[in-house]
Amino acid sequence: MIRKFISRVLGRSTPTDAVEPAIIPVEQHGLQRDQISRACRRTIETLQESGYQAYVVGGAVRDLLAGLTPKDFDVATNATPEQVRQSFRRARIIGRRFQIVHVGIGAETIEVTTFRGHHGDDAGSHGQVDEQGRVLRDNVFGSQSEDAARRDFTVNALYYDPACENIVDYHHGVADLQQKTLRMIGDPRTRYREDPVRMLRAVRLAAKLGLSIDPAARRPIREMADLIGNVPPSRLFDEMLKLLTSGHAVRCVSQLREEGLHRGLLPLLDVILEHPVGERFVILALETTDQRVREGKPVSPGFLFASLLWHEVLAKWAALQKDAESPSSHVLFFQAMDEVIEVQGEKLAITRRIAGDMKDIWALQPRFQQRSGKRAYGILQQPRFKAGYDFLLLRTLAGEVESEIGNWWTDFLHADDESRASMVLGQAGETTRKRRRRRRSVRASGVEKTD
Known part of the structure; x- marks a missing residue:
């Protein structure tokens, strides 16, 4: 009893916790096995035939119950990563913070994780946290009950067995989903210290699923927001990309401002929310992205980030031109691009490929003014x-x-x-007429050009 009380206070499960889950039959939840991808069902069948427990877990179950189409399917099992790897012909172990197995079946890759256990003092060398409580290494395995307690939100701690079509629910996640509430498992402050990215994830899931963040989970976000600075840039970039391509980017960005997660922590969001000149452009870019996601069309990260940072590039370019004495405007434009990307890179690990795409898109914009002669064909x-x-x-x-x-x-x-030839010739004539008008205007003003 004392251990359970301490566990609740600390907001985490210990290996001795024995939580009895609710077993929800298909008649109540309505999720059918044929809604699960064939590769995922085959992965679970193989593990179960080998004597292991195996379930569809997390986001896929949550999204299907919410009437959404999952992007992918994840599996949780009591088999160790090595046991999972040995059960499949095409499988490989990846990950350092927590090992997972990628199982290839046909064209699909299924991510299989072993049930996670308690990562506290009794986890030994397999679990490691930093001085702020962020989990650094987490190769600690446990029971399904412990695994459920280790998940972040109740709506993510749902396990679906395609064999019997039951949902195993340890923390009333199905009820929270029905009641449109996003609730944290355990003490929110402890969970945010373990992984500060959960604060961003709370905003994304609330926007995506139309949920209200439970007050107990929402209150600590503003005062703990600076912990995001302790997150590796690569993880922060991945989470930001998920947020901006969730199909609800406009709502996500608005709520990030409400929760105080933008100022000083993510330079990208500072730009989006504090740059009035480009606000209309940014909102249009996010709305366009949301529409493409809803229509099932691909979204280019390079195009998205180029849109979000465009007015920062313009502002930087103007500042450089104001202070410059000799470099050409063209050179300063490229310098502005590099400086903007470098500033973002301190917080977000924008990949070299995406940064290259952004610069290519930006570099074309001044050239679209050039529509005469061979230049138009070259741009095309x-x-x-x-x-x-x-x-x-x-x-x-x-x-x-x-x-x-x-x-x-x-x-x-x-x-x-x-x-096209006619359009280019016509544009060339228009350009010539504009030049003549400018020359006549200069002569009429009494100002002559001298060598």
Whole structure:
């Protein structure tokens, strides 16, 4: 009794905790086995035939109960990673913080995790936390009950057995989902110290599932937000990418501001939420991303981050031009790109490939003004033209670029060879007329150009 009381106070389960789960039959929850992917069902069948426990776990169960289509299916088992690997022809162990197994069946990869146990003082060398309580190493295995207690939110601690179609629910996750509540398992402060990314995850899941964050889980977020600075940039980038491609990015970003998770912690969010000049453009970019996700279309991280940071690049470029004495505007534009990406890299580990895509999209924007001679054809042949063109249309929609420019490139893109040649010649003539008008204006003002 005393151990259970201490466990509840600390917000974690100990190996001796014996929580009796609710076994919810299919007649009550309605989740059918044929809603689970074939590869996932086959993985579970193989493990169960080998004498192990195995369940669909976490997000897939949660999303199916909420009427959403899961992006992937994860499996939890009492088999160790080595035992899982030996049970399949195509399987490999990955991970350092906590080992998992990737099982390949057909074109699908199923992530299989061993039930996790208590990672406190009695976990020995297999569990490790830093001075702030963040879990660094977590290769501690345990029972299904312990595994459920180790999960973050009640709606993520659901286990589905396709064989009997029952849901095993240790923490009333099904009821919380029905009541539209996102509730933390254990003491929220302890859980946030273990993994500060859970604060971002709370915002993402609440927005995605239309849930209200339980007050006990919400209250500590603002005062503990600085712990996010202790998270490795690569993990932070992964979580931010999930948040921004959740299909509810506009709602997520708005709630991040409400919870105080943006200021000073994530430079990217500082830019998004504190840059009034580009606010309309950013909202349009996020709305476009949300729409693509809902339609099942792919989302380019490079395009997304290029959109979010575009006005920071413009601001940096303007500042560099103001202070510069000799470098060309073109050189300073590329310098501005590099500096903006470098600042973001201190918190978010934007990959080199994504950063390259962002710079290609940005670099095309000034060139879209060049529509005469061979320049237009050269721009059309650029590898990232389509992304740059979509970016231009977004700028046009935001009122940042004249609609005539966006319309011209749309017509040029879809025109035949003869029409394109005519458009380029017409644009060349217009450019010549503009130059003549400028020269006449200079002469009329009495200012002559001297060598």
